[in-house]
Amino acid sequence: MAKVITLGQFIIQKQADFPYAKGELSRLLRDIGIASKIVNREINKAGLADIIGDVGSINVQGETQKILDVYANEQFISALSAGGECALVVSEENEEVIILNNDVSKNAKYVVAIDPLDGSSNIDVNVAVGTTFSIFRRISKEGEADIKDILQKGTEQVAAGYIVYGSSTMLVYTTGCGVNGFTLDPSIGEFCLSHPNIKIPETGTIYSMNEGNYVHFPEGVKKYIKYCQVEDAATSRPYTSRYIGSMVADLHRNLIKGGVYIYPSTASAPNGKLRLVYECNPLAFIIEQAGGRASNGFERILDIEVTEIHQRESIFIGSTEMVLKAEEFMAEYSAKEVS
Numbered sequence: 001m002a003k004v005i006t007l008g009q010f011i012i013q014k015q016a017d018f019p020y021a022k023g024e025l026s027r028l029l030r031d032i033g034i035a036s037k038i039v040n041r042e043i044n045k046a047g048l049a050d051i052i053g054d055v056g057s058i059n060v061q062g063e064t065q066k067i068l069d070v071y072a073n074e075q076f077i078s079a080l081s082a083g084g085e086c087a088l089v090v091s092e093e094n095e096e097v098i099i100l101n102n103d104v105s106k107n108a109k110y111v112v113a114i115d116p117l118d119g120s121s122n123i124d125v126n127v128a129v130g131t132t133f134s135i136f137r138r139i140s141k142e143g144e145a146d147i148k149d150i151l152q153k154g155t156e157q158v159a160a161g162y163i164v165y166g167s168s169t170m171l172v173y174t175t176g177c178g179v180n181g182f183t184l185d186p187s188i189g190e191f192c193l194s195h196p197n198i199k200i201p202e203t204g205t206i207y208s209m210n211e212g213n214y215v216h217f218p219e220g221v222k223k224y225i226k227y228c229q230v231e232d233a234a235t236s237r238p239y240t241s242r243y244i245g246s247m248v249a250d251l252h253r254n255l256i257k258g259g260v261y262i263y264p265s266t267a268s269a270p271n272g273k274l275r276l277v278y279e280c281n282p283l284a285f286i287i288e289q290a291g292g293r294a295s296n297g298f299e300r301i302l303d304i305e306v307t308e309i310h311q312r313e314s315i316f317i318g319s320t321e322m323v324l325k326a327e328e329f330m331a332e333y334s335a336k337e338v339s
């Protein structure tokens, strides 16, 4: 029987890689693990009357908030607040930054951005959903944290990851030294190392996007879709189209099997739909650390200037060869589109 290594044990082991580490980041990752177990317990019951449905409020994105959106948001914020290692939180569900200035948190070294429940449209229909998190070291040293602490480029992340609540629940994260995956073993209530040192295949045969928006896609994306659908055995085409509609779940599948996920700008979303700070940046950090690539079709996601906490960005993310091919089409056709 393989030796079980829990998330907590793994984090402590890895802490040894950072001679000056005092355990703050380890405890912060622990707090995120705890909140995700509590959220997982409710998601597993998502079918029972008091858990599914809308709360009737609209969030800053203009989206109807689901009961579990709000519940997950509360659980992560309270775990981060109680744990004392986080001084400020940005959440998809909150218009403003949340400054944690209780006695334990106010001088904390880190700030966190979260999408408490990703793929909300799938929560009531028993399809995989996720949570994302992105962690930065504060810029402001003294006193209360400040919004500038979280408006840092993705390259400055010290850790990032996601939890996917699917047939099993997995937590996948990086601290910049590779990507590791942990599966929740409900019988012991622990995340156990199940996917050490994950590497995304250099290429794949899966493309993921909402083709329902096809007519509004940039010409480059339309051409890339046609490229994916051409019959060519030598390049394993036509590729297979897979779209769950939960970015974390689509990305997790592509991380394991190879593939590309694209959410480009559309007529209704000229800057794309997904949010740079708590969706694109953490997932781009994971994918790059696993050997893949992430851009907005032109520029590396992690290099993009962050000016607003809810700014949106187009995203092309996944196996390097597939993202490069899509970028080729974007470069070729975007020039033609503007001329």
Ligand SMILES: O=P(O)(O)OC[C@H]1O[C@](O)(COP(=O)(O)O)[C@@H](O)[C@@H]1O
Pocket (backbone or CB within 6 Å): 063, 092, 115, 117, 118, 119, 120, 121, 210, 245, 246, 247, 248, 273
């Ligand atoms: O319904 P669409 O336009 O395809 O968008 C689906 C995308 O939007 C999201 O649901 C946005 O995330 P939230 O559910 O956290 O708002 C992604 O997970 C998903 O990939």
Ligand SMILES: [Mg+2]
Pocket (backbone or CB within 6 Å): 115, 117, 118, 119, 247, 279
């Ligand atoms: Mg989301």
Ligand SMILES: [Mg+2]
Pocket (backbone or CB within 6 Å): 092, 115, 116, 117, 118, 119, 120
């Ligand atoms: Mg969400």
